[in-house]
Amino acid sequence: MQWEELLSLRRQGDRNKRLRKEQEETRLGFEVDYDRIIFSSSFRSLQDKTQVIPLSKTDFVHTRLTHSMEVSVVGRSLGRIVGIKILEKHPYLQEVHGYRFNDFGAIVAAAALAHDIGNPPFGHSGEKAIGAFFKTGEGKKYKTMLTAKEYQDLTDFEGNANGFKILTESREGVQGGLRLSYATLGAFTKYPKESLPKKPTKHIADKKFGFFQSEKEFFEEVASELNLRRTRNGGDVSYARHPLAFLVEAADDICYTIIDFEDGINLGLIDEEYALEYLIKLVKDRINTGKYGELKTKEDRISYLRALAINTLIEEAARVFIENEEAILKGEFSTSLLDKCRYMAQVNDIIKLSIEKIYKSEEVTEKEIAGYAIVEKLLGVFCKAALHRFFGEETHYDNLVLQLIPEKYLHGFRSEYQCLLGVSCFVASLTDGRVVGIYNKVNGGQIG
Structure with missing residues (x-):
């Protein structure tokens, strides 16, 4: 892999190449990435998502928002320190292409700012709850509707893959999601592989997966632009990390x-x-x-x-x-x-x-147990309603509960997989407080 390719300023939909030496120094493309993330609604929702203690009411505890901002600050320092050394070792990057040490800091800061943007409510237990619903819970019945990789996307629902989806997914009138630079998207993707094969090696990049089947084609475009090294032949998509x-x-x-x-x-x-x-x-x-x-x-x-x-x-x-x-x-x-x-x-x-x-304290354990119950209930109700609509069999109740889901999660589904993934991504988008509120509406009771 070569640094001049890895530092690509290209964005989804670009027809012309973006050159670093032609960038406006007061509005550098990598810094635009940071701005677009911090002004996004998905990033703002992290203010009410768990870092350590779910549904904590104390001022001490970090949320995903404060954690992400702190990670970004640390990432910026790391990037700048490394950037100075890289430019000393590869002076052509500055002399020929115009890169500066701050570019490395800006890329890492933006990617770090977004690193938790796809995480479900209740921390990592939220990921596990979504996966458990499809693997051993009510959602297991949907397995026959899906390919092996589609089913694996759901049974191992991954916040990193959901984050890539949030950052890049096109919808009507909004092409390319936040339209971040490919360098930032590459730095964001810690696990540049699809969900299967699962943990094929002990390499850190194979520990989890970084994109759903729905974003597979676009990720390959990003990987091609950055010239990431492909690590697996055949039909399985896997690359070396940026x-x-x-x-x-x-x-x-x-x-x-x-x-x-x-x-x-x-x-x-x-x-x-x-x-x-x-x-x-x-x-x-x-x-x-x-x-x-x-x-x-x-x-x-x-x-x-x-x-x-x-x-x-x-x-x-x-x-x-x-x-x-x-x-x-x-x-x-x-x-x-x-x-x-x-x-x-x-x-x-x-x-x-x-x-x-x-992480194993009584308070955390109790809230995670409640989180499992909430996520399981909502997925059961919403998946059934979404599939009923997909097949043209929706009931009045289905239509009522689907009104709780923003249209962007339900629009234009062309397969059962997209229905189920869309519902899962909606539940993952909810804040800790919001998911409890919706649960109360659906369940007809209260949980606090």
């Missing part, structure tokens, strides 16, 4: 490792003294003991250590990327950047404690 996707992943890993941990401390799920010991192990060589000793509140002490920890991991992730750039460009680097960093043991200790004390 190199900057490793930086987007690292930014997310850094933020959820450190900031989810901080949330757990502020919520009282992790004892302060115990937690500070873990953070100090990560940043012990960087602590200004005089300054740290002057901090009087728990929040200030945690904030200081959190900032040091994030900066430490940013520098380390950038180092690993630069040292492995050649293998990354060949598609041969097979792990996350943090898995190769000097602080992997300390990071894993923090994650292990977070799993035990936060």
